[in-house]
Amino acid sequence: MGNGGRDTEHSVYSNLAFFVKEENGLYRRFNESHLQTTYHVHDYVEMLQSAGFKVERIFADWEDEPPYEESERIFFQVRK
Numbered sequence: 001m002g003n004g005g006r007d008t009e010h011s012v013y014s015n016l017a018f019f020v021k022e023e024n025g026l027y028r029r030f031n032e033s034h035l036q037t038t039y040h041v042h043d044y045v046e047m048l049q050s051a052g053f054k055v056e057r058i059f060a061d062w063e064d065e066p067p068y069e070e071s072e073r074i075f076f077q078v079r080k
Helices: 041-050
Strands: 011-021 027-037 054-060 074-079
Touching: 041 054, 041 074
Parallel strands: none
Antiparallel strands: 011 027, 054 074
16 A cells, blocks of 8 residues: 555545635645545445444435445445
């Protein structure tokens, strides 16, 4: 992971620049690097259960449908 995780499976590496206006009217630049990593659904279920959660429902893409391979967002409804 010497490259900041950029080649990590199921990960997205982003460099972001933000410009915040100061009281004097000038802008100050802030740089941030983000590494977002995701896991397989069954890995999340195992982690949630081992933390004492009960998985009540899993759905995807803002619909009341189960996730599939191309789902962009997966949601877990859990209870502890």
